[in-house]
Amino acid sequence: MPVLRIPTPLRPYTDGLSDVTVGGSDISEALTDLTNQFPTIKPHLFNEGGELRPFVNLFVGENNIKDLQGVNTPIKDGEKLMLIPSIAGGCHCESSRSNLLDFAGA
Amino acid sequence: MTLPELSRDEILRYSRHLLIPEVGLEGQRKLKNSSVLIIGTGGLGSPVALYLAAAGVGRIGLVDYDVVDSSNLQRQVIHGTSTVGKLKVESARDKLVDLSPDIQVDIFNEPFTSENALRIARDFDLILDGTDNFPTRYLTNDVAVFLGKPNVYASIYRFDGQVSVFYAKEGPCYRCLFPEPPPPGLVPSCAEGGVLGVLPGTIGTIQATEALKVLLGIGEPLIGKLLLYNALDMSFDFVKLKKNPNCRVCGPNADIKELIDYEEFCGVPSHDHEDEGSAGAGLDITAPELSERIKTNHLKLLDVREPHELEISALPNATNIPLGQLAARLSELDSADEMVIFCKSGSRSARGLELLASAGFKKVKNLKGGINAWAKEVDTNLPLY
Numbered sequence: 176m177p178v179l180r181i182p183t184p185l186r187p188y189t190d191g192l193s194d195v196t197v198g199g200s201d202i203s204e205a206l207t208d209l210t211n212q213f214p215t216i217k218p219h220l221f222n223e224g225g226e227l228r229p230f231v232n233l234f235v236g237e238n239n240i241k242d243l244q245g246v247n248t249p250i251k252d253g254e255k256l257m258l259i260p261s262i263a264g265g266c267h268c269e270s271s272r273s274n275l276l277d278f279a280g281a
Numbered sequence: 282m283t284l285p286e287l288s289r290d291e292i293l294r295y296s297r298h299l300l301i302p303e304v305g306l307e308g309q310r311k312l313k314n315s316s317v318l319i320i321g322t323g324g325l326g327s328p329v330a331l332y333l334a335a336a337g338v339g340r341i342g343l344v345d346y347d348v349v350d351s352s353n354l355q356r357q358v359i360h361g362t363s364t365v366g367k368l369k370v371e372s373a374r375d376k377l378v379d380l381s382p383d384i385q386v387d388i389f390n391e392p393f394t395s396e397n398a399l400r401i402a403r404d405f406d407l408i409l410d411g412t413d414n415f416p417t418r419y420l421t422n423d424v425a426v427f428l429g430k431p432n433v434y435a436s437i438y439r440f441d442g443q444v445s446v447f448y449a450k451e452g453p454c455y456r457c458l459f460p461e462p463p464p465p466g467l468v469p470s471c472a473e474g475g476v477l478g479v480l481p482g483t484i485g486t487i488q489a490t491e492a493l494k495v496l497l498g499i500g501e502p503l504i505g506k507l508l509l510y511n512a513l514d515m516s517f518d519f520v521k522l523k524k525n526p527n528c529r530v531c532g533p534n535a536d537i538k539e540l541i542d543y544e545e546f547c548g549v550p551s552h553d554h555e556d557e558g559s560a561g562a563g564l565d566i567t568a569p570e571l572s573e574r575i576k577t578n579h580l581k582l583l584d585v586r587e588p589h590e591l592e593i594s595a596l597p598n599a600t601n602i603p604l605g606q607l608a609a610r611l612s613e614l615d616s617a618d619e620m621v622i623f624c625k626s627g628s629r630s631a632r633g634l635e636l637l638a639s640a641g642f643k644k645v646k647n648l649k650g651g652i653n654a655w656a657k658e659v660d661t662n663l664p665l666y
Contacts, residue, residue, distance in 0.1 A: 183441045183511070187605060193514065230463045237521045257518065259509065261459045262443065263415045264325065264436035
């Protein structure tokens with residue numbers, strides 16, 4: 176089955192796992208399997224309408240699914256999938272007001 | 282273009298470069314003729330500036346508005362204990378001039394903003410993004426696109442690093458990959474999440490390498506490629522980046538033609554604000570006020586920091602629910618209680634207060650400035666971090 180690499184910022188939602196084996200024949204199914212295994216990661220990847228958030232970049236091998244067939248991109252057994260996060264680096268802007276409410280589903 | 286000659290001293294100083302055919306005398310003269318602008322003199326800016334100065338890049342611009350703090354020194358190796366309290370750009374300049382007295386260092390002791398960015402960046406060949414927040418990253422990208430300059434990008438978080446060369450003339454820009462920033466609060470800052478001190482060293486030296494390759498015109502710069510590094514796995518992965526045809530700044534139908542309000546775009550401040558660590562008018566309690574109130578009133582203290590932070594400092598009798606778990610653990614709290622919520626410096630707790638308020642908790646105050654304010658103003662035996 177394909178293996179999905181989880182970036183550090185999202186590992187709190189995958190019980191600290193850096194690699195998660197996911198089932199499915201395309202990206203959509205793989206992400207459904209991921210969110211079934213780890214439901215709290217879902218709001219970090221999908222918006223309220225169930226679409227992938229625009230800042231979420233998912234790569235199959237070296238290629239962004241946005242350059243392939245999006246969530247319909249087929250995946251093969253053993254393929255390496257990578258979620259690439261948007262990180263700001265060295266930030267001290269703690270004062271950012273959050274949309275935590277969205278993520279809490281409140 | 283006539284390249285500047287190297288002096289006898291410079292030939293000796295850069296002899297290890299001159300021995301490499303890919304650099305040689307002509308390459309070294311190119312570097313002497315080059316200029317780079319480094320946005321930020323922090324974790325990434327430190328190794329970038331040191332190595333580019335050592336390499337003989339003729340003119341280096343440094344933009345920062347902060348002062349050196351002792352908590353910087355775990356990773357910001359251009360500064361030192363003797364420069365704590367000094368302006369970062371001055372501290373960095375002094376180190377660079379000591380390292381390479383012949384180069385020119387231009388310092389800009391100001392935040393990099395939409396008002397000054399084009400003016401500052403215009404006269405440099407290349408921009409290095411060593412910033413620490415999303416608004417300045419988007420600003421740096423757009424400036425590079427509008428001025429047609431390469432933007433050597435790097436970003437870090439805990440054990441992860443990313444490096445690429447965004448050069449819209451030849452490949453994608455930062456916005457092609459990240460059209461918009463994550464919502465505020467989704468990605469923890471390094472102040473909240475921490476960073477391995479050596480990580481910006483690893484990533485910053487790769488960033489400096491890419492800058493030298495671009496300036497010298499050698500090798501294959503990371504244009505259209507993103508390097509992903511993880512220190513724990515010691516893994517280096519590369520992915521391909523393509524130009525986004527719908528990119529709002531570098532695409533064929535770009536609709537962003539000038540610099541915008543990046544704080545509004547990202548929904549977060551890029552620079553320190555006076556209200557940092559505050560939940561807003563009427564929602565805060567100061568550390569001295571709290572100290573008085575708990576003498577006479579029963580107040581529930583809610584600590585929303587991560588468990589490992591409690592080992593550094595803690596308030597007695599506080600309940601710990603990390604912010605990320607708060608929404609799921611509301612049932613452990615009683616909305617009838619008078620409550621004071623706190624974290625390290627008051628910002629995470631301000632977000633926690635918002636969450637509690639939306640869930641019907643009306644009697645909650647935010648400890649302004651967090652437990653660090655308590656450590657400064659009430660119990661000076663408590664460590665600051």
